[in-house]
Amino acid sequence: MNNYLKQFQNKNKLAFVVGGHGVIGKEICKALLSSGCKVIAIDIKSKKNSLLKKKFYNHYLDCSKLQTLKNNVDKLIKKFGTPKIFINCSYPKSHDWSKNSFKEITVKSYKYNIDVHLNSFVWLAKYIADSMKKKKIKGSIIQLSSIYGVVAQDLSIYKGTKMKESMTYSVIKGGINNLTKQMASYYGEYQIRCNTLCPGGIQEKNHNPKFLKNYKNKVPLKRFCKATDVAASALFLASDASSYITGSMIMVDGGWTII
Numbered sequence: 001m002n003n004y005l006k007q008f009q010n011k012n013k014l015a016f017v018v019g020g021h022g023v024i025g026k027e028i029c030k031a032l033l034s035s036g037c038k039v040i041a042i043d044i045k046s047k048k049n050s051l052l053k054k055k056f057y058n059h060y061l062d063c064s065k066l067q068t069l070k071n072n073v074d075k076l077i078k079k080f081g082t083p084k085i086f087i088n089c090s091y092p093k094s095h096d097w098s099k100n101s102f103k104e105i106t107v108k109s110y111k112y113n114i115d116v117h118l119n120s121f122v123w124l125a126k127y128i129a130d131s132m133k134k135k136k137i138k139g140s141i142i143q144l145s146s147i148y149g150v151v152a153q154d155l156s157i158y159k160g161t162k163m164k165e166s167m168t169y170s171v172i173k174g175g176i177n178n179l180t181k182q183m184a185s186y187y188g189e190y191q192i193r194c195n196t197l198c199p200g201g202i203q204e205k206n207h208n209p210k211f212l213k214n215y216k217n218k219v220p221l222k223r224f225c226k227a228t229d230v231a232a233s234a235l236f237l238a239s240d241a242s243s244y245i246t247g248s249m250i251m252v253d254g255g256w257t258i259i
Contacts, residue, residue, distance in 0.1 A: 011036035015238065016076070016083040018061065018124060020206040021045045023202060024144065028087055029056065035214030035235060040080055043090070063092050063120035075129040081091040082131040082139075085238045088124055089144040089230075092116040100217040101164040110168055122179055125194070129187050137148035137149045138191035142237050143180055144230070149173025156241050157214040173198075177249055184247030193246040200225045200253035220255030 019025040020041025032039050040053040044062050057080070061072055087251045094112050099105065125141055132139040146169070153165045176196060183194040201215055203224035216222050233252050236242050251257050 007243075008235070008236075009238045010085065013037050013084045013238075014081055015039050015085035016040045016042055016080075016128070018086075018088040019144075020058075020064070022089060022091060022161050022225045023204070024199075024230050025089045028089060028234045029237040031228075031231040032085070032238065035239065037085065037238075040058075040076075040083070042076070044092075045149055050160070051145075057083050061157065063090055063124070064113060064116040065236055066119060066123065067121065069123055070127055072143065073078065073131075077131055082135050082137055083128065084132075084137055084139050085142075086125070086128045086139065086146070087234055087238070088121055088144045089234075090120070092120060097166075098164070100166045102167050102170040103164075105167050113168045113211065114172065118175045121176050125179065126184060129183060129192055129194070132192050133187065133190045136190075139220040140238050140242075141180075141183065141192065141194045142234055143176050143194070143196045145176045145198045145249065146173040147198050147251065147256050149175075149177045150198055150249060150251070151257050154218065157211060160210040161208045163208065163211055165199055173212075181247045188246055193237075193242070195242075195245060195247065196249045197230055197233050197237070197259075198249050198251050198253065200251075200256045202227060202230075218256065218259070219253070220259070221222070223254060225254060 015037040017025055017039060019027050020029050021043040029039050029041050033056060040057050040059055044149060051237045057248050059076060094109055096109050100109060121143060129141060155165055180194045180196045187194060192254045201224050203226050229252050233250055
């Protein structure tokens with residue numbers, strides 16, 4: 001194996017994947033396992049070892065409980081150790097998430113979603129980075145954001161559907177992007193890299209046909225983002241192949257944000 005290929009290997013590195021049973025999270029777990037990682041899939045969903053792999057473990061965590069989050073992270077680290085790779089691709093949200101449009105949103109729903117999504121991303125990343133710093137681990141922290149943390153939502157793609165814009169989503173994802181830059185600046189001297197992945201719309205089975213057409217027409221590559229596209233990018237940021245990349249927002253969007 002030449003030196004370039006070796007840089008993409010993560011043999012025996014410990015990786016935490018928050019949201020590890022989601023559409024994107026599961027693919028990220030597969031990608032990390034394929035590179036040699038020991039992977040801990042952290043999720044609120046209760047599932048058995050669905051990947052049927054050695055070096056793959058499940059751990060329950062409710063990100064919405066901010067008051068107990070530090071204690072739960074400490075227990076996680078005590079059980080498995082401090083990770084060298086930390087990836088958060090969770091998507092916590094309220095039961096009325098679909099009503100977070102400008103017309104329907106309430107202060108209560110807005111505050112709740114900021115807490116369970118943005119603030120859980122903030123504190124989980126900080127707790128893990130502080131543990132890496134304390135134990136002198138040269139780690140990689142990867143946060144899942146979105147194209148809508150960089151540009152505004154294009155409302156034209158919702159025409160002919162019942163889909164609506166989200167006031168809260170852009171605030172959350174923009175906050176995650178700026179958190180990453182700030183963390184990269186602070187933790188850089190400890191050789192802890194922090195980056196964000198900003199995917200475009202993820203391909204799913206239940207998309208409205210009109211929305212599918214509207215969306216694809218705007219993307220230069222004329223297709224949706226696949227979970228495997230995001231997983232491959234996460235694998236790159238997790239590996240030594242990206243050892244000089246920190247504070248970056250990597251667009252996995254088929255060219256959406258260039259237009």
